[in-house]
Amino acid sequence: MSDTSSGWFEAPERAAEGEVMYVDVGGYEGPLDLLLELARRQKVDLSGISVLALAEQYLAFIETVREKRIEIAADYLVMAAWLAYLKSRLMVPQAPGDEEPSGEMMAALLQFRLKRLEAMRGAASALMHRPRLGLAVYQRGAPEPITIRKRSLWEASLYDLLKAYATQRERSVPADYQLRERTVWSLQEAREILQRLIGDSLDWVPMQTYLARYLPTPEQRVTAMASTFASSLELVRQGHVELRQTLAFGPLFVRRRAGDGGGPEDAN
Amino acid sequence: MPEGEILYDIEHAEVVERNLRILEALLFASAEPLAPAEIGAYLGEGADVEALLALLAERYAGRGVNLVRRGDKYAFRTAEDLGFLLRREETESRTLSRAALETLAIIAYHQPATRAEVEEVRGVATGKGTLDLLMEAGWVRMRGRRRTPGRPVTYGTTEAFLDHFGLESLADLPGLEELKGAGLLSSRLPATMQIPLPFDGPLRDDEDPLDPDDLGEAPEHEDEP
């Protein structure tokens, strides 16, 4: 990925006014999809894109959407927070002793994820273009009744059975309840979203600061902070994460504990 | 033979081989025997379908599969002398209807259950045929009669049921939490919802034995461990 390093510090290309702005959020399958689309507008080859420009475009897009007071899914906001952080890391040179992940590393990570998503899409399309059974290749049209193994007359799988039962029980529940309206999402949720978006190769990240900027209202910020703090303590207790705070009331750093998610012995 | 004719023959042989391949694939994939006219549309201009069919039949003569004529149509069929291969166990596997599957599921979880109890959960009347079918399949049996007015028959599952669905015992049926965990039940169900513990042991206090003229499964299954 060294061939991309030159691109990171280039001045972001001005996004053509009106191009990015009118993108419909509804048409995207999540923030990575949106980023991939933005990246494709930049260059065909993902290795050559400017991650800084990409972050700028994404943030500009989110700003516009928020100005228009359009509801936007939490995933998009978390990605915005992460990209804002990435941007700041890319623009300020890394000081010695700085334990936060370098901008270059984060940019490479993002590029990797975009490439992988694009590769999987390519793979999906290649699969669908295979000579598929029933479309280009055929099985015997008139199979002759033959039973190699003794089979019972009636067929039903346990899965079918349980599904039938669950469906009926669910059907019998009065359907007048409604989906809970979520006005608040905690930072713990945010971190889960982030893990989904970025993976878990992150190091110390002061996410709160960045996230707070994208949380819609102050009340939400307060509840979010409180619930996160509580839940992260719990995660520390369970040994999943480590917390670090370098000064009182300073930003809280969180990272996944080394080895967590590996073998079973590591998890304990 | 002049050179031109040899070339023509080679080319011709290639066209024939290509047409034979197409013929082979068409006859193999078709659900019904095919008429030469139907085949002709797939072959090159001016192909002699009848001659190709004769050639193909000749090639497959003596093989495990033969090209046979059925009226004016043609099809691949297993060689007659190998029919014994196919005549083993002519059991046909059929998929259980939704109604039967639902009824079976409720009996499994709620047993011992009467027909009225099954209908209460399903919210629709259960045809007599459905229960008969489940008993015929050997998965459901009459257990006894409930000691309530009308003395309705109680139904339960059999050992064959456990066998078919790969369960060691009824306790292996997943409970509420497990169904939720598997994503089969929504996690937003009311907290009051419960799933009964199925019971297939000997007759309960509120059950009488079946009447002598009740039909059903051989009763010896009931008392075995």
Next chain:
Amino acid sequence: MPEGEILYDIEHAEVVERNLRILEALLFASAEPLAPAEIGAYLGEGADVEALLALLAERYAGRGVNLVRRGDKYAFRTAEDLGFLLRREETESRTLSRAALETLAIIAYHQPATRAEVEEVRGVATGKGTLDLLMEAGWVRMRGRRRTPGRPVTYGTTEAFLDHFGLESLADLPGLEELKGAGLLSSRLPATMQIPLPFDGPLRDDEDPLDPDDLGEAPEHEDEP
């Protein structure tokens, strides 16, 4: 060559031909791929099923119908190059959503994969319906549970998946080598890490068997050698 050996050879050739006919008949008669073990029961004592299958495949190479391998099973299928001719009007009843397509590809290339891993690649949550749909289509199955906190279910592809997409094995997945070379089959940045290859064999060291009450595919696929 002594006379005895010649006689033996002739007899042997006859046995082989007879077995080939039976093989042909069985495979022609079945729409689904068959395992050598299922076929073996019909052949004479001591028949080398694999060798016979290889011989049969050779005889059918270049014909309109070919003998193909699908995972550990074998089936006759029309030749791939005739697809354009046989293609029936687009009756693709089931068009997969983009989400389902991507999920299928990710599971195929990264298997065994948990739902969280699929979500990490796609960057969005996977609707419950998507995995259900792929399992209903018979292309994806639950394999086991990963030995990590939460014991998430691992998913993999089925033999029907190989059959539908015309793959002999996972090694035939399109572009697999390039993806591997580019480090894109890894769950992380390609550092010094070993690049895993998709794997649909028996459970791995970091996988437990499914719990008895896990739902899913008929478990007989899993336990057989």
